[in-house]
Amino acid sequence: xxxxxxxxxxxxEIQLIKxxxxxxxxxxxxxxxxxxxxxxxxxxxxxxxxCIVSIFVNPTQFNNATDLEKYPRNLxxxxxxxxxxxxxxxxxxESEEIYNPEEINNRFEFDFNGLDNVMEGKFRPGHFNGVVQxxxxxxxxxxxxxxxxxxxxxxxxxxxxxxxxxxxxxVEIVDCHIVREPSGLAMSSRNERLTEDQRKKAxxxxxxxxxxxxxxxxxxxxxxxxxxxxEINKVPELTVEYFEIVNSNTLLPLASWxxxxxxxxxxxxxxxxLIDNIRYKL
Ligand code: PAF
Numbered sequence: 405x406x407x408x409x410x411x412x413x414x415x416x417e418i419q420l421i422k423x424x425x426x427x428x429x430x431x432x433x434x435x436x437x438x439x440x441x442x443x444x445x446x447x448x449x450x451x452x453x454x455c456i457v458s459i460f461v462n463p464t465q466f467n468n469a470t471d472l473e474k475y476p477r478n479l480x481x482x483x484x485x486x487x488x489x490x491x492x493x494x495x496x497x498e499s500e501e502i503y504n505p506e507e508i509n510n511r512f513e514f515d516f517n518g519l520d521n522v523m524e525g526k527f528r529p530g531h532f533n534g535v536v537q538x539x540x541x542x543x544x545x546x547x548x549x550x551x552x553x554x555x556x557x558x559x560x561x562x563x564x565x566x567x568x569x570x571x572x573x574x575v576e577i578v579d580c581h582i583v584r585e586p587s588g589l590a591m592s593s594r595n596e597r598l599t600e601d602q603r604k605k606a607x608x609x610x611x612x613x614x615x616x617x618x619x620x621x622x623x624x625x626x627x628x629x630x631x632x633x634x635e636i637n638k639v640p641e642l643t644v645e646y647f648e649i650v651n652s653n654t655l656l657p658l659a660s661w662x663x664x665x666x667x668x669x670x671x672x673x674x675x676x677x678l679i680d681n682i683r684y685k686l
Contacts, residue, residue: 405483405486405487405491405492405493405494406492406493406494407483407494407496408493408494408495408496409495409496409497409498409501410497410501411497411501411502411545414493414495414545414546415545417493418545418546418547421453421454422547426453426454427452427453427454427549427550428452428453428454428455428456428546428547428548428549428550429447429448429449429451429452429454429455429456429548429549429550429551429552430448430455430456430457430458430542430543430546430548430550430551430552430575431444431445431448431455431456431457431458431491431551431552432457432458432460432538432539432542432551432553433457433458433459433460434459434460434461434462434475434593435459435460435461435476435477435478435479435482435496435593436475436476436477436478436482436593436596437481437482437485437486437593438583438591438592438593438595439583439591440554440556440582440583440590440591440592441554442485442489443580443581443583444552444553444554444580445457445486445489445490445491445552446489446490447552447578447580448550448552449489449490449491451550451578452549452550454492454493455489455490455491455492455493456491456492456493456494456495456546456548457486457491457493457494457495458494458495458496458497458542458546459479459482459494459495459496460495460496460497460502460538460542461475461477462534462535462537462538463499463503463508463534464503464507464508464512464530464533464534464537464538465530465531465532465533465534465535465537465538466531466534467528467529467530467531468528471677474597475593475594476593476594476596476597479496482494495542495545495546502538502541507537511530511533512533512534512536512537513533514532514533514536514537514567515570516532516563516566517566518655518656519532519559519562519563519566519655520532520559520563522559522648522650522655522656522657523559523646523648523650523655523668523670524557524559524560524668524670524679525559526646527645527646527670532559532560532563535560535563535564536563536564536567539564539567540567540571540573543568543573543575547575548575549575549576550575550576550577550578551564551575551576551577551578552578552580553577553578553579553580554580554581554582554583555579555580555581555582555681556582556590556591556592556679556680556681557679558652558666558668558681559655559668561577561579562652562653562655564577565577582680582681584610587607587610588607588610588611588614589603589606589607589609589610590609590610590678590679590680592678592679594676594677594678595676595678597675597676598673598674598676599674602641602673602674602676605639605640605641605642605673606642606671606673606678608635608636608639608642609636609642609669609671609673609678609680610680612632612635612636613632613667613669613680613681613682614682615635616628616631616632616667616682617682617684619631620661620684625649625657625658625659625660625661625665628649628667629647629648629649629667632644632647632667632669633647636669636671641673641674642671642672642673643671643672644669644670644671645670645671645672645677646668646669646670647667647668647669647670648667648668649665649666649667649684650665650666650667650668651663651664651665652664652665652666652683652686661684661685662685663685664685664686665683665684665685666681666682666683666684667681667682667684668680668681669681
């Protein structure tokens, strides 16, 4: 496995792989890897000749300076995990290698076709502009055949599909299921920042989401939304930022249970912001 920091060195490797007609499976990450990331990496390894993983805590997608500063980083540990999962190249650039100062200071503009008006887009203004900015740069550099994303970031995945369709990247996006801890808590790099007590409380998020599938049988979408928010807010240290049930294709608020639906939630557990989601109808 090679650890590469420079774009030039990366390009040389990509040229070589392409000249040999080998396929590339790409997993973009911000590091602090957990079993959820490793599931994507193992799938990329199994389905392609080469697996490339990027580790880059992308400054342009953070709308909160403290969140960026406190985002967990551990390249050495990540590299060991990736090597044993079968990754061939880690691309871990410094910010200056990716962005010029102008790109950092001015928002990257992209037409989201309304997909960013709700949920994460509403509560983290500019977040998805930063995500599209970095993912499009990484796709151009790495030219993957397939790229793997987790469904925990449901809205991000919808936006990446839209981006690939509108920008004609010719890369297949592979949607991968949420990986959960045995308790049900969705795996996240941010879980590392939870105390043991907070981690127990955070389990209530997935517990209430799973229960909501039962009470959804008798309630309207709005009633389910209110009940989920009430039950989670009852748990000390948990504060729901939003819970929305949307059409899983358009991300528009759900009018009736006949539509394909997903409930997406963001909850503060103390200072740590966690997201999760649940499908009601496929
Ligand atoms: O999901 C993430 O970890 C990030 O948003 C991504 C896709 C690596 C872009 O920085």
